[in-house]
Amino acid sequence: MWISIISLFPEMFKTYIKYGLINKSIKKKLLNISFWNPRDFIKNKFSKIDSNIYGGGGGIILKAEPLIKSIYKAKIEMKNNVKIIYLSPQGKKINISYIKKLLSYNKMIFICGRYKGIDERVINNFVDEEVSIGDYILSGGELPAMILLDTIVRQIPGVLNNMSSSQTDSFFNNGLLDAPNYTYPKVLKNLKKNTVPSILLSGNHKKIKEWKLQQSLGITWLKRPDLLRKKKLTKKEKILFQNFKKYYFKNK
Known part of the structure; x- marks a missing residue:
């Protein structure tokens, strides 16, 4: 399985993937993880990655263009046929039937939002599904992405020494x-x-x-x-x- 993660803070994942089943699955070559930072796709170091919301109201959101470029870059490297998931409090809640469904996909992109979210045009044009871990708000999508990743990896054949363990x-x-x-x-x-x-x-x-x-x-x-x-x-x-x-x- 190949999962690309689009995040402003890929460093948050570095310690996480060094331990446990994630690290084990990577060493066994059962999982490949790539990271893409939208900051790498802004026009210059003076350009902002976020902006105020049209129509007023509090908060800022991530701009569309850097996210879109990150998505395209990830899809090119992954040779397309990729399922794109946006970690969002507005998405459907993760449950076991959904995790089992995701196991049928070999390539996925997780988009981690920040602030009040991302430009809606990214969701409308690129995102296949919005996924939530619960009815509450976090600072960003990185923690939900880790949770989703962990639940999926446990079910990849060969990761656990005894697969029957996960079935109970x-x-x-x-x-x-x-x-x-x-x-x-x-x-x-x-x-x-x-x-x-x-x-x-x-x-x-x-x-x-x-x-x-x-x-x-x-x-x-x-x-x-x-x-x-x-x-x-x-x-x-x-x-x-x-x-x-x-x-x-x-x-x-």
């Missing part, structure tokens, strides 16, 4: 939150809730799978009931869910 993550687990996870030691001293559930130590993989599904259903109900309302439960899932609720209310 929250949201990927049939739209449910992940079940509780534990590791060594079996007992943590001086804690009230200090032991690992015995079922996880039983070696009965069928029972463990059922327990994890039941926990996923229950935790989703407790923490994100909106997700559970969207899911059509199977007969087995209904039984597991009802048993979870009975246990929950009994021990509440």
Whole structure:
């Protein structure tokens, strides 16, 4: 996968891509990242990259021409057939189904806005999709671009040592939150809730799978009931869910 990032502050990404799965995917040649700074495409060092908004009102936006030149330069290097995404609070929110959809694209350009955004003509003529990470405002699109990049990279085959790990993550687990996870030691001293559930130590993989599904259903109900309302439960899932609720209310 090849992703080009258009940003006034590409330096923000330098530390980010040195660590974790991003760095691992680059070393494995599963991911190529290019950066394009619109400042490199202004007429001269005295020209401004931003300007006031026509019609008045507070704030400034990025000018169209440097952005357009950045887009063209990136597309030429990437040999076209590129999906262009603008990170914007006005875009549709990122979710799992959208991330899975993006995995089908080999080449993408992320545009990171600044200030109050970018010239609308760039969006109308070049942007394929506007994407948001939530209903709030940040100083720019760099952090959302990092989040989108991270969610995509986790799903590229070969990045994770065990791909099944990502398939049990929250949201990927049939739209449910992940079940509780534990590791060594079996007992943590001086804690009230200090032991690992015995079922996880039983070696009965069928029972463990059922327990994890039941926990996923229950935790989703407790923490994100909106997700559970969207899911059509199977007969087995209904039984597991009802048993979870009975246990929950009994021990509440």
